Amino acid sequence: MTTVLLLSSLDTREEETLLLKNLIQQNGCRVILMDISMGSCKKGVADYSAADVATEAGVSFEEISMSRDTNRNTDLLVRGATKLAQKLYGEGEIDGIAGLGGTSNTTLISLVMKEFPFGFPKLILSSSAAVPAYATKFIANRDVVMFYSCVEVNTLNRFVNDVLSRFAGLIIGILKTGRKGVPQNGTAIGLSEFKFSERCTARVRDRIRQKGFEIIPFSATGASDRIMEDMASHGMFQGILDLVPSGFSEALLGGNRSAGFDRLDRELSLGIPIIFTPCGFDMISCGPYERRFHDLYWKRKRIATRKLFIPDTYRVQARTTRKEMELIARVFSEKLDKAKSRVAVFIPLHGFSSLSIKGGPLYDPQADMVFIKTLRNTINKDAVEVVEMECTIEDPEFADAIVDRFVTKISLPATPDPVVA
Numbered sequence: 001m002t003t004v005l006l007l008s009s010l011d012t013r014e015e016e017t018l019l020l021k022n023l024i025q026q027n028g029c030r031v032i033l034m035d036i037s038m039g040s041c042k043k044g045v046a047d048y049s050a051a052d053v054a055t056e057a058g059v060s061f062e063e064i065s066m067s068r069d070t071n072r073n074t075d076l077l078v079r080g081a082t083k084l085a086q087k088l089y090g091e092g093e094i095d096g097i098a099g100l101g102g103t104s105n106t107t108l109i110s111l112v113m114k115e116f117p118f119g120f121p122k123l124i125l126s127s128s129a130a131v132p133a134y135a136t137k138f139i140a141n142r143d144v145v146m147f148y149s150c151v152e153v154n155t156l157n158r159f160v161n162d163v164l165s166r167f168a169g170l171i172i173g174i175l176k177t178g179r180k181g182v183p184q185n186g187t188a189i190g191l192s193e194f195k196f197s198e199r200c201t202a203r204v205r206d207r208i209r210q211k212g213f214e215i216i217p218f219s220a221t222g223a224s225d226r227i228m229e230d231m232a233s234h235g236m237f238q239g240i241l242d243l244v245p246s247g248f249s250e251a252l253l254g255g256n257r258s259a260g261f262d263r264l265d266r267e268l269s270l271g272i273p274i275i276f277t278p279c280g281f282d283m284i285s286c287g288p289y290e291r292r293f294h295d296l297y298w299k300r301k302r303i304a305t306r307k308l309f310i311p312d313t314y315r316v317q318a319r320t321t322r323k324e325m326e327l328i329a330r331v332f333s334e335k336l337d338k339a340k341s342r343v344a345v346f347i348p349l350h351g352f353s354s355l356s357i358k359g360g361p362l363y364d365p366q367a368d369m370v371f372i373k374t375l376r377n378t379i380n381k382d383a384v385e386v387v388e389m390e391c392t393i394e395d396p397e398f399a400d401a402i403v404d405r406f407v408t409k410i411s412l413p414a415t416p417d418p419v420v421a
Helices: 010-026 050-056 061-065 070-090 103-113 132-139 158-175 195-210 223-233 247-253 289-293 296-301 322-336 365-378 396-409
Strands: 003-008 030-035 096-101 122-126 145-148 188-193 215-219 237-242 274-276 283-285 317-319 343-348 384-389
Touching (some): 003 010, 003 070, 030 070, 050 061, 050 070, 061 070, 096 158, 103 122, 103 132, 188 195, 188 223, 289 296, 343 396
Parallel strands (some): 003 030, 096 122, 188 215, 274 343
Antiparallel strands (some): 283 317
């Protein structure tokens, strides 16, 4: 029978959790309930009590319930819950994981879920799903489905009943598709892309597939490119076309698409073929536009005085300065010099993105040249292959050169795209 592991704290949400369990079971799904409470331990309610979880973490529940160190308590409960959940997963007892709660429980549940592979269903009902500072942490690096409850789920009422009913339907619908994960055979190619690399990356995708490889694209939003690196570190890719590596430059400059200062580090440590371009280094994502009136970042960076591309009120791309381009090139060079395999950087000399080609809103060839000259002077040419081309990123010969060079770097046999029935 299709089975879901349900995580919840029964000391604060027993009534709501049991209603959700009942709603799921009414639709033919088995529920294994795990209690992740910190305050009190309900006996005879959950399949795995809070005491069971604590024991699995190597402590007594009393040690947790009497402690005021919630950070340590969370770590212990995550450890215990993860061990129990992975045992069930390894024995083929569960088809997915679900949970519900506020900020504390959502944090704990999401940390457990991050130990499970891409494609294994992970669903959370949370009243904190729309808090920007938390939401990206809850789902970062994993395919977690967040259902925003809007109301707090700690008292049964008509709104909570409706939310629980719809969340139960979501769980059932996803689990009953019969999929338990994506095959992790390590033969695919990862690709980073975004709107302003569209012509180049579309041609790269088509040509890579024509050569018999499966291509997996990721939007360079910060979160998705981290997922690409995480999947690569789990052996899912035989190579990466990191054509928009700007998650690290956004981190350097404080942009919206930041992927953290360690962006690039994991993939470069893997010893797999990688090709980069400087696409995205020519801009900072700094919307929404209303920030221009009050935002200290906009004032400090003098964003309003720069060349801007504003497609709508939410998104703003600001041109990077010459000083910023020099910084990006230096840090980029330092990162590439640590690569475990010989990587390549393809540079289109006449425009790094569709926004910075001649006639584009962020056109600044002098700033681009600062990046190019700095990279030339700092890169270890014995470790990194640099290919400069007299074209823009949108010219087909640029995409073709990347694909042709990449295919020669791949040592494993190509695998055709899977046939979808």
